[in-house]
Amino acid sequence: MSPKPLHELGVAELGRALADKAVSSREATQQLLARVTAHDTGLGAFLHVDMAAALAAADAADARRAAGEQGALLGVPLAHKDIFVTQDMPTTAGSKMLDGYQSPFDATVVARLKAAGTVSLGKLNCDEFAMGSANENSAYKPVANPWDAARVPGGSSGGSAAAVAARLVPAATGTDTGGSIRQPASFTGITGIKPTYGVCSRYGMIAFASSLDQAGPMARSAEDCALLLSAMSGFDERDATSVQQPAQDFHAQMLAAREGATAAQPLKGLRIGLPKEFFPAGLSADVAKAVREGLAQLEKLGATLVDVSLPRTELAIPVYYIIAPAEASSNLSRFDGVKFGHRAAEYSDLLDMYKKTRAQGFGAEVKRRIMIGTYVLSHGYYDAYYLQAQKLRRMIADDFQQAFAHCDLIAGPVAPSVAWKAGEQGDDPVKAYLADIFTLPGSLAGLPGMSVPVGFGEGGMPVGLQLLGNYFKEGQLLHTAHALQQATDWHQQAPAGY
Amino acid sequence: MALTPQDVSRIANLARLELAESEQAALLGQLNGFFSIVEQMSAVDTSGVEPLYTPLSAVQEVHLRLREDRVTETDQRALNQRSAPAVEDGLFLVPKVIE
Numbered sequence: 001m002s003p004k005p006l007h008e009l010g011v012a013e014l015g016r017a018l019a020d021k022a023v024s025s026r027e028a029t030q031q032l033l034a035r036v037t038a039h040d041t042g043l044g045a046f047l048h049v050d051m052a053a054a055l056a057a058a059d060a061a062d063a064r065r066a067a068g069e070q071g072a073l074l075g076v077p078l079a080h081k082d083i084f085v086t087q088d089m090p091t092t093a094g095s096k097m098l099d100g101y102q103s104p105f106d107a108t109v110v111a112r113l114k115a116a117g118t119v120s121l122g123k124l125n126c127d128e129f130a131m132g133s134a135n136e137n138s139a140y141k142p143v144a145n146p147w148d149a150a151r152v153p154g155g156s157s158g159g160s161a162a163a164v165a166a167r168l169v170p171a172a173t174g175t176d177t178g179g180s181i182r183q184p185a186s187f188t189g190i191t192g193i194k195p196t197y198g199v200c201s202r203y204g205m206i207a208f209a210s211s212l213d214q215a216g217p218m219a220r221s222a223e224d225c226a227l228l229l230s231a232m233s234g235f236d237e238r239d240a241t242s243v244q245q246p247a248q249d250f251h252a253q254m255l256a257a258r259e260g261a262t263a264a265q266p267l268k269g270l271r272i273g274l275p276k277e278f279f280p281a282g283l284s285a286d287v288a289k290a291v292r293e294g295l296a297q298l299e300k301l302g303a304t305l306v307d308v309s310l311p312r313t314e315l316a317i318p319v320y321y322i323i324a325p326a327e328a329s330s331n332l333s334r335f336d337g338v339k340f341g342h343r344a345a346e347y348s349d350l351l352d353m354y355k356k357t358r359a360q361g362f363g364a365e366v367k368r369r370i371m372i373g374t375y376v377l378s379h380g381y382y383d384a385y386y387l388q389a390q391k392l393r394r395m396i397a398d399d400f401q402q403a404f405a406h407c408d409l410i411a412g413p414v415a416p417s418v419a420w421k422a423g424e425q426g427d428d429p430v431k432a433y434l435a436d437i438f439t440l441p442g443s444l445a446g447l448p449g450m451s452v453p454v455g456f457g458e459g460g461m462p463v464g465l466q467l468l469g470n471y472f473k474e475g476q477l478l479h480t481a482h483a484l485q486q487a488t489d490w491h492q493q494a495p496a497g498y
Numbered sequence: 499m500a501l502t503p504q505d506v507s508r509i510a511n512l513a514r515l516e517l518a519e520s521e522q523a524a525l526l527g528q529l530n531g532f533f534s535i536v537e538q539m540s541a542v543d544t545s546g547v548e549p550l551y552t553p554l555s556a557v558q559e560v561h562l563r564l565r566e567d568r569v570t571e572t573d574q575r576a577l578n579q580r581s582a583p584a585v586e587d588g589l590f591l592v593p594k595v596i597e
Contacts, residue, residue: 343583390549397556446553
C-alpha cells in the first residue's frame with residue numbers, strides 16, 4: 001500500500017500503484033465511492049452515481065491488468081461532466097429538458113476513456129447546457145466550492161472542478177466554450193487544459209456553440225492532464241470539425257526537454273508574452289499578486305517575460321456573447337418535445353406544444369441566450385450583429401498571431417477575481433459575462449489554454465495562471481505547467497476537510 | 499436603439515418560447531442591458547475583413563470532409579426512441595397537424 005491515502009493520489013501516481021499491484025482498481029473505486037457518499041451531499045458535484053457499474057468496470061480493469069495489459073489509465077477512476085452522453089447512465093446537461101434522458105451511444109471522449117480502462121463513477125453537475133460561469137444555472141442543484149462552501153466553484157464545469165478539488169476523483173472531463181474548463185479550475189485550485197479547437201471530438205458532447213466547444217481534462221497536475229488528453233483526443237470521423245492528425249502522446253511532449261534547457265532552468269529560452277490588456281486596473285490585487293508570483297517562478301525556471309498586446313480583449317465579450325448564443329439558439333432548436341426530452345403535458349396544437357415544452361424545459365439563462373441568438377440571426381439584424389461579430393473574431397485571432405511573433409506562450413490571469421460568493425451576481429447576467437474577459441479571446445481564436453494553480457488570494461481562495469499557446473502547442477503548455485509544478489507545490493494544496 | 503416589448507414577443511415567437519408576462523419584462527431589461535455592451539462592436543471598421551466562422555481557418559485552409567457514401571450505421575430504432583415522449587409502432591407521435 002502506498003503511504004499516501006488513496007484519494008490523494010493523482011492519475012499518474014494511481015496508475016503506477018495499479019501497475020505495481022499495490023492497489024486494485026476495485027479498492028480504489030470503492031474508496032472513492034465511499035468519499036463521494038461521505039462528501040457529496042454538501043458539495044453537489046454529482047448528478048448521478050452508479051456504484052454497481054463503477055465496481056463492474058473496476059473489476060474488468062483489474063482483469064485486464066491480470067491478463068498482462070498495461071496502460072497509464074487502466075483502472076483509474078474518474079467522472080464525466082454531464083454534457084457528455086453516456087449509454088449506461090442518464091445524461092441531463094444540467095437541464096430539466098433532458099431529465100431521464102438515456103443516450104443510445106457514448107460520446108467519443110467517453111468511449112475512448114472507457115477503452116483506455118478508466119472507471120466512471122458517475123456524471124458531474126454543470127451549468128444548464130454549459131451556459132454559466134458559477135454552476136448556479138444547473139436545473140438540479142448548485143455546486144459548492146470545496147475551499148469555501150459559501151462560494152461558487154466556477155462554471156460551467158463546476159461539478160468536475162469541485163469533485164477533483166475535493167479529492168472525490170483524481171480527474172474529470174470538462175468542456176470549455178468560453179472558459180468553462182479554465183475558470184472553474186482556477187476557482188478550485190486544480191489544473192485544466194482546453195486543447196486547440198478540433199483536437200478532441202465533439203461527437204456526443206451536447207452542443208452549445210459548435211464553433212467554440214472543446215472537451216478537455218481537469219485534474220490535479222499537468223502530468224495527469226497530459227495522460228488524459230492523450231487518451232481523449234485524436235481524429236474522429238463522426239465530428240466534421242475534428243482535426244485530421246495522428247494521435248499524440250502529450251505525456252512524452254510534456255517530458256521532452258527544450259533545446260538549451262538545463263536541470264535548473266528547464267524553461268531556458270521560453271518567451272512568455274504578457275498582454276497588457278490582461279492586467280487592467282480592474283484586476284483584483286490578490287489575483288494580480290498570485291499571478292505575478294507564478295510568473296516570477298517561471299522566470300526563475302529560465303523563461304523570459306515580454307510585453308505584448310491583444311488590443312481587442314474587451315471586444316471579445318460582446319463578440320463571444322453574440323456568436324455563442326447565435327450558435328446555441330440554432331443547436332437548441334432540436335429540443336422540441338418530439339424525439340427526446342421533456343414534452344409539456346397540455347397544449348392546444350403543435351406550435352403550442354413546442355412553445356410550452358421549451359418554456360418549461362429551459363431555465364432562465366438558456367432562454368436569455370436563445371433570445372439573444374434568435375434576435376442577432378433574425379432578418380435585418382444579421383449583418384449588424386452576427387456578421388460583424390464574426391469579422392471581429394477574425395481580428396481577435398489575428399491579434400494573437402501578431403503577439404505570437406514575439407513570444408511562445410501568452411500568460412495572464414484566468415479571471416479578474418477569486419471565486420465569488422453564491423448569489424452575489426444577483427439578477428444581472430451582464431455582470432457575469434464581463435468576468436469572462438480573459439478566457440473569451442483564446443476561445444474565439446480556438447487556441448489551447450490552461451489554468452495552473454499559482455497560490456491563494458482573498459479568503460484563502462485559489463488563483464489560477466492562464467497559459468495560452470499557439471495552435472496545436474498543447475505539448476508546450478503542458479511542458480511549461482509541468483516544470484512549474486515540479487518546482488512549486490501550489491497544485492498539491494488540498495482544501496481543509498478534504 | 500433599444501428593444502421594445504413587441505420586439506421581445508416577436509423574438510420569443512421566432513424562438514418558439516412561451517414567456518410569462520413577468521419573464522418578458524425581465525428579459526426586456528436584461529436584453530437591453532446586454533445590447534448596451536454590444537454597441538462598441540459597431541464602432542470598429544471591419545470593411546474588407548473576412549468573417550471567421552471556424553477558428554482554424556485563421557491560420558490554415560479548412561476543407562469540409564465528405565464521407566464515403568455507404569451504410570455505416572445499423573438499425574437502432576428502438577434505442578433511438580427510448581427517450582421519446584410519445585412513440586407508436588416505431589413512429590414519433592405529434593399533435594395532429596393536418597385536418
